[in-house]
Amino acid sequence: MNSTEEKYRQFFIELEAYEKCGIPMSMDGEPASPLQIVNAHMAKESNAYMRDYVMDDETGSLKELHFQKIAAK
Structure with a gap:
């Protein structure tokens, strides 16, 4: 397995x-x-994705995880 495959795994x-x-x-x-x-x-070409961690205000724990496409300039 190459390093790229391992990264995605x-x-x-x-x-x-x-x-x-x-x-x-x-x-x-x-x-x-x-x-x-x-x-x-894996399929991205000129786009990348940014992670957005949504935290629970009361507990401070992770509530949701969003990925937003960002365009390369």
Whole structure:
């Protein structure tokens, strides 16, 4: 396995862990699974994605994880 494949495998494992903890994830405002998010990152051409961590104000824990497409200039 090359380093790029390993990077995406680790990314998928990370997102799966969030999913197992019940953390909803979205991509560009739409619900997304770990596999959809990783595939979008792998297929990106001139776009990249920025993570947005949404925290619970009362507990300070992670409430949601959003990925927003950002255009390269």
